Amino acid sequence: MLNIHFSADDLARVRLASGPDPAWETLLSLHALGGSPDHIVFGPWRARALGALDPSVSLLRRLAPPRGYSPDFLTPGADTSLESAVDAVMSVGRTRLREELALLPARHHSAPWMRRLAQGEPETMRRLGGVLRRYHQRVLGRPWHRIRAVVEGERALRARDLLDGGVERLLGSIHPLVRWEPPVLRVEYPVRQDLFLGGRGLVLIPSYFCWGRPISLHDTTLDPILVYPANRTLQPLTEDPMTAGPAALARLLGRTRAAVLEEIAASNGITGGELARRLGISAASASEHTATMRGANLIISQRVTNTVWHTVSPLGQALLEGRRPDAVALPTTPVPAPLPHRIGARSA
CATH class of the missing domain: 1.10.10.10 (Winged helix-like DNA-binding domain superfamily/Winged helix DNA-binding domain)
Known part of the structure; x- marks a missing residue:
């Protein structure tokens, strides 16, 4: 059971993420890749995705096994763009890297690149950032508008709950495995964990690839979030005839x-x-x-x-x-893009 403890200040700071979170959808889609090929929703997507992968994705699959712990640094924060999330991942300090990677099963530590990652070796961190970008673009890029549509539909339902019954109705309606027993939100969970918000509030992140039960971060000192399944109607990511x-x-x-x-x-x-x-x-x-x-x-x-x-x-x-x-509304004259922010490693 995950018990999330609220104060009055926390109730005033509950909010919904503004849209699908690229980092969480990336992590949870990697979990789905390791799941059943006959999955009712992810099966067809999984078959296509596996065909689009290049060998570099093996780095990510070691970091995100289909069951059990995945490092918190892979999901750096709510309402971040893909580039901001990749920037944050590449900037994680060595102490945190070592601590979180040590929680993975021992068999995942054997690869030399994993040892270099735990040391925060700059080239390995840049390589991880590049793999995250390529994976998101090649596997999630095309169906991203469908992922967004599912998440925005869920947001609209929860916004109506908030308007009609306040934050307590919102908390009590996000998932069948979640119960609001003031002042504690109880989530059926594979381990016992207590999360004391302490005035920080809670961000609710509806996710297309979250499946089965809501999840949270392992480290309770990080900004509190609860990721929960958004795809209540089991919408697949199948392509229609107009899709390339x-x-x-x-x-x-x-x-x-x-x-x-x-x-x-x-x-x-x-x-x-x-x-x-x-x-x-x-x-x-x-x-x-x-x-x-x-x-x-x-x-x-x-x-x-x-x-x-x-x-x-x-x-x-x-x-x-x-x-x-x-x-697409195509401008008559292309508008120049701003100088892109270049990513570089920095200490935590």
Whole structure:
């Protein structure tokens, strides 16, 4: 049982996350990848996702086993963008890394990269950040609008509970395994845990990939959250006939050009040289592909001093996500993107 203890101040600080949390959806989708291939909701998605993965995802799967503990540093906070979450993950201090990684099963510690990760080795931290971006883009990018729709539908229901019956009705309605027994919110849980909010409040995070029961962080000193299942109607992430899908997108754009578009979207700002390095193509090839996609309004390029940065346009993002073209309002003149925030390791 997870017992969440509220004070009057905490009740005034309960809120719903503003949308799907990229870090939590990434972590919980990794759990789903290790689940049953016949899962009623995740089965078809799992089959497609496994086909889209590259070998680097093995890093994430060691960090996020399908059952049991996953390190808290992988889910750094509510209402963060993907880039902010990756930035926070890459900036975790060595002490916390060692403590949290030590809680994983011993068999997960054997890989040399895991030992380097526990030491906060900068190149390994950058590698982890890159893998998180690529995984999110290639596995969750296309169905993200469906994930968002499910989460926003759940938010609307809980907002109505809050308006009609206040925060206590909200707390009592989020899941069948949750009971509001003032001043304690009791969650059926595989272990006994007490979370004293102490005036910090609680963020409720509805999640598409959360399945079975709500979950929280292992470390009770972190900002309190409760992640709970949002997909009450068991909506699958199946693609409709208007959705491109990985194979169709590669046929449309060509395999290399599709990979270039995916990498630009996953990076949230990348140079041509870095793009060539990541994809193993020549600088001239990267330049040719970006010029073609810029001309088709799939990307936006901006020169900053002597460097050109590429970001995905709204039309390019819609193409990756499989949204209908009429859902995109394409500007007549592309608006330059701001200089992207560059991620670097910093001490905790």
